[in-house]
Amino acid sequence: MLVKNVKEARGIITAMGRVGVLLLNLGGPDKLEDVGPFLYNLFSDPEIIRLPFSWLQKPLAWFIATRRTSQSQENYRKIGGGSPLRSITEQQGKALKERLNTLGRDANIYIGMRYWHPFTEEAITKITEENIKHLVILPLYPQFSISTSGSSFRLLEKLWQKNPKLQQMAYNAIPSWYKQSCYLQAMADLISQELDQLLNPNEAHIFFSAHGVPKSYVEEAGDPYQQEIEECTELIMLTLNRPNNYSLAYQSRVGPVEWLQPYTDDAIKDLGKKGVNTLVVVPISFVSEHIETLEEIDIEYREIAEKAGIHNFRRVPALNTHPLFIQALANLVIESLEPSSLTFTQINQMKKKVKIYPPERWEWGITISAEVWNGRIAMLGFIALIVEMITGHGLLHIVGILQ
Numbered sequence: 240m241l242v243k244n245v246k247e248a249r250g251i252i253t254a255m256g257r258v259g260v261l262l263l264n265l266g267g268p269d270k271l272e273d274v275g276p277f278l279y280n281l282f283s284d285p286e287i288i289r290l291p292f293s294w295l296q297k298p299l300a301w302f303i304a305t306r307r308t309s310q311s312q313e314n315y316r317k318i319g320g321g322s323p324l325r326s327i328t329e330q331q332g333k334a335l336k337e338r339l340n341t342l343g344r345d346a347n348i349y350i351g352m353r354y355w356h357p358f359t360e361e362a363i364t365k366i367t368e369e370n371i372k373h374l375v376i377l378p379l380y381p382q383f384s385i386s387t388s389g390s391s392f393r394l395l396e397k398l399w400q401k402n403p404k405l406q407q408m409a410y411n412a413i414p415s416w417y418k419q420s421c422y423l424q425a426m427a428d429l430i431s432q433e434l435d436q437l438l439n440p441n442e443a444h445i446f447f448s449a450h451g452v453p454k455s456y457v458e459e460a461g462d463p464y465q466q467e468i469e470e471c472t473e474l475i476m477l478t479l480n481r482p483n484n485y486s487l488a489y490q491s492r493v494g495p496v497e498w499l500q501p502y503t504d505d506a507i508k509d510l511g512k513k514g515v516n517t518l519v520v521v522p523i524s525f526v527s528e529h530i531e532t533l534e535e536i537d538i539e540y541r542e543i544a545e546k547a548g549i550h551n552f553r554r555v556p557a558l559n560t561h562p563l564f565i566q567a568l569a570n571l572v573i574e575s576l577e578p579s580s581l582t583f584t585q586i587n588q589m590k591k592k593v594k595i596y597p598p599e600r601w602e603w604g605i606t607i608s609a610e611v612w613n614g615r616i617a618m619l620g621f622i623a624l625i626v627e628m629i630t631g632h633g634l635l636h637i638v639g640i641l642q
């Protein structure tokens with residue numbers, strides 16, 4: 240349903256009672272001391288590290304977080320000692336509330352981060368206390384991935400199951416929204432602004448860098464992420480309507496298992512070899528500046544480009560509070576306040592076209608003989624972990640969880 244005018248939208252909201260908008264994001268450490276516990280929370284999530292046995296999850300999360308903390312802290316130090324994600328998300332929430340207000344709608348905005356403060360659980364407590372009657376759940380990820388929006392929906396699903404008060408509240412969850420026209424226009428606007436600062440704008444190569452995920456998410460677990468990223472890139476280029484060459488690659492790989500390809504660092508080197516000397520990098524999986532734009536692209540990939548002979552390296556800023564982007568969020572909220580609503584379970588099923596958690600994580604354990612093998616593999620895994628903890632070297636590298 241499309242809301243045609245302010246009066247109609249007001250009518251819908253009044254009929255619905257108090258409306259809340261829950262903005263979901265990943266969260267990031269506010270200061271260097273938070274990095275370790277933040278990483279522990281992240282790696283404890285089975286949607287991030289997929290293990291056949293839940294009892295291994297926490298010890299492994301602790302182990303990997305401990306190993307990664309100092310390198311990660313080093314990176315956060317380079318961007319000022321913490322993630323800007325919380326403050327930018329708060330600004331986005333404020334701008335969205337104001338935008339909705341100017342359109343004649345009143346909604347309470349809540350922020351629910353998956354791995355750091357303000358946690359999703361905290362937001363849900365507030366939502367129940369403030370007697371919200373209709374909740375719009377809006378992930379701040381334009382494209383759906385099991386590891387991002389999917390993980391937050393899983394958590395919400397669990398919270399809903401435990402809380403009868405939540406079960407009485409109507410909700411609409413928006414799985415992904417990369418086709419939203421104001422979002423596409425905002426992206427095109429930011430790219431145009433960057434191109435227009437160049438002497439020869441048409442000669443710049445537009446380089447989309449999306450966050451990667453392990454290839455198995457797409458090929459085995461049915462994550463629609465790659466398809467949505469590719470379509471999103473095409474739609475942005477259509478909206479931009481410029482003659483530039485462009486390509487897409489995937490960044491932020493963790494561990495040596497295969498992730499979606501081409502990898503951003505390799506792709507930059509290839510473009511250098513092909514003689515490209517002006518690169519306009521467009522981050523497309525995120526809507527806010529964070530460590531992967533400010534450190535990974537701006538520092539690490541810039542250096543790689545420089546070495547590859549690409550001396551004119553520019554990065555398109557993240558959307559943050561771009562007015563057209565805030566308008567896109569407002570449109571999504573208004574359009575989702577329609578009678579038909581999807582449950583988290585329905586979204587996860589539709590998006591992945593597979594059975595629902597927990598069985599779809601890995602299809603092991605269906606037969607008795609598979610169970611026996613599972614047990615043996617678990618023992619092997621556990622022994623490998625102990626060996627690695629003692630010696631500092633071991634099978635986790637082969638398994639692909641550590642670099």
Ligand SMILES: C=CC1=C(C)c2cc3[nH]c(cc4nc(cc5[nH]c(cc1n2)c(C)c5CCC(=O)O)C(CCC(=O)O)=C4C)c(C)c3C=C
Pocket residue numbers: 265266267268281287288307311322323324380384386387450451452453464493524525528529530531
């Ligand atoms: C290990 C697997 C990871 C997957 C899969 C993954 C997917 C994924 N992540 C984002 C967006 C963000 N990631 C952020 C931080 C972050 N992510 C991982 C690992 C995976 N991400 C780690 C280890 C970290 C911590 C930083 C580090 O040590 O490198 C953040 C927060 C950044 C901040 O400013 O703090 C965001 C946002 C997407 C979009 C995505 C899949 C599509």
Ligand SMILES: [Fe+2]
Pocket residue numbers: 450491
């Ligand atoms: Fe990530």
